[in-house]
Amino acid sequence: xxxxxxxxxxxxxxxxxxxxxxxxxxxxxxxxxxxxxxxxxxxxxxxxxxxxxxxxxxxxxxxxxxxxxxxxxxxxxxxxxxxxxxxxxxxxxxxxxxxxxxxxxxxxxxxxxxxxxxxxxxxxxxxxxxxxxxxxxxxxxxxx
Amino acid sequence: xxxxxxxxxxxxxxxxxxxxxxxxxxxxxxxxxxxxxxxxxxxxxxxxxxxxxxxxxxxxxxxxxxxxxxxxxxx
Numbered sequence: 001x002x003x004x005x006x007x008x009x010x011x012x013x014x015x016x017x018x019x020x021x022x023x024x025x026x027x028x029x030x031x032x033x034x035x036x037x038x039x040x041x042x043x044x045x046x047x048x049x050x051x052x053x054x055x056x057x058x059x060x061x062x063x064x065x066x067x068x069x070x071x072x073x074x075x076x077x078x079x080x081x082x083x084x085x086x087x088x089x090x091x092x093x094x095x096x097x098x099x100x101x102x103x104x105x106x107x108x109x110x111x112x113x114x115x116x117x118x119x120x121x122x123x124x125x126x127x128x129x130x131x132x133x134x135x136x137x138x139x140x141x142x143x144x
Numbered sequence: 145x146x147x148x149x150x151x152x153x154x155x156x157x158x159x160x161x162x163x164x165x166x167x168x169x170x171x172x173x174x175x176x177x178x179x180x181x182x183x184x185x186x187x188x189x190x191x192x193x194x195x196x197x198x199x200x201x202x203x204x205x206x207x208x209x210x211x212x213x214x215x216x217x218x219x
Contacts, residue, residue: 036219052218053153055211058195083218095219115219121197123211124218125153136154137217 001071001079003063005054007086012096019080019098028077028100032107034115040090042137047128052085052094055123059083062122070099070114074106081114083124145169145206149179152213159183166210173200175210188215 002019012035020031040047067079080098088094097114101107119140126137147166156162159180169175172191176183191198192211204210 054218055150055152055192055213058192058211061195119216119219121216122218123152123192123213123216125214126217127153136214139215140217140219 001064001067003060003067003081003083005056005059005063005083005085007084009089009092010082010084010096012082012093015080015082015096016098019078020100023078023100027102029102030100030104030107032099032104032111034095034097034111035093036095036115037093038088038090042128045128045130045132047090047130049090049129050088051127051129052088053125053127054085058123063118066114066117066122070110073113074099074101074110076101076106076110079110079114081118083118083122085124147175147204147206148209149175150209150211152211154214155186155189155212169204171200172198172202172204172210175204176200176212179212185212186214189213190215 016033038050063081070079076099078100082096084094097111099107099111128135145168149166150163151159164179166175166178169178176185190213193202194209
């Protein structure tokens with residue numbers, strides 16, 4: 001299990017590849033992942049950059065708690081969460097979640113649960129910068 | 145007695161402060177009132193005590209850290 005909060009751009013597919021290469025060959029029959037990236041639009045406005053603020057001590061602790069809970073609720077062999085903070089540009093990754101298990105259902109369901117929990121409870125906040133200024137994102141979309 | 149108080153995101157900006165200290169309080173509500181000069185709390189206000197989610201009725205103790213923030217929007 002691993003959680004990382006990064007203040008610079010990261011390559012999610014590279015992280016998945018390198019993380020999974022450390023695992024015992026033949027152990028996992030399933031891997032599920034979610035990658036969230038920054039769009040260049042929101043609510044019909046063009047977004048140039050976004051700043052992700054967080055509550056550092058609580059964020060790290062909360063993500064670790066989520067991983068532990070996922071491993072309790074599903075038979076996961078491993079789990080990875082990576083989240084950006086700081087200034088983010090369109091096309092850059094914001095979040096990566098990876099789940100590995102013997103069979104597909106555990107990996108898929110745990111991955112889905114983790115991203116929903118993270119989006120509704122992990123203490124991160126987005127502020128968008130667009131042509132008319134900047135604005136805080138007031139809420140996440142409802143699981144769309 | 146000393147309780148560290150933190151504010152984040154839009155709440156930090158609207159209150160004009162990121163952190164302060166409260167000397168005497170027994171509940172989160174009292175911490176809020178002392179730290180904000182009894183500002184009206186937003187309807188969607190979230191609170192954490194010592195890095196765990198709590199509520200306005202939660203008890204606080206000497207040395208606690210209380211954080212107030214708006215709905216989260218990560219991921």
